[in-house]
Amino acid sequence: MSAHSTIIRAAVGFIYPAYSSLKAVMSDEREDALTWLRYWVVLAVFSLAETIVDPLFDFFPGYLLGKCVFLVWCMAPSKNSGANLLFTQIIFPLFKKHHEEIDQQAQIVHDSVMQKINRYVYGKQKKW
Numbered sequence: 001m002s003a004h005s006t007i008i009r010a011a012v013g014f015i016y017p018a019y020s021s022l023k024a025v026m027s028d029e030r031e032d033a034l035t036w037l038r039y040w041v042v043l044a045v046f047s048l049a050e051t052i053v054d055p056l057f058d059f060f061p062g063y064l065l066g067k068c069v070f071l072v073w074c075m076a077p078s079k080n081s082g083a084n085l086l087f088t089q090i091i092f093p094l095f096k097k098h099h100e101e102i103d104q105q106a107q108i109v110h111d112s113v114m115q116k117i118n119r120y121v122y123g124k125q126k127k128w
Contacts, residue, residue, distance in 0.1 A: 008064060012071050016075065020075070038083045038084055039074055042082070043071075
């Protein structure tokens with residue numbers, strides 16, 4: 001991804017959503033904050049997918065425009081926004097089904113990293 005497209009993608013995907021998220025946190029409407037929380041979860045999954053897809057499709061004309069349109073659809077103020085649909089229909093059901101395994105793997109990674117840091121810093125192992 002070129003520097004120019006990175007700036008465009010950041011402006012569309014981060015600046016407006018961050019501003020709107022801060023406003024939602026300040027409002028009394030709980031649903032506003034939940035809407036933006038769903039957007040950020042979808043954006044995280046989208047960003048992970050981008051790391052694989054971008055090298056394969058970045059040279060296609062209109063690819064950046066397509067990504068920007070997708071992000072605008074995700075932040076649309078509607079019950080049928082992309083973030084709401086992707087979160088409720090795909091991401092959350094998968095998370096509910098696999099969250100225990102994810103937690104176990106995260107704990108294994110955490111313990112391994114902490115042991116390596118401890119070994120590097122103190123020259124010994126410590127159980128976390």
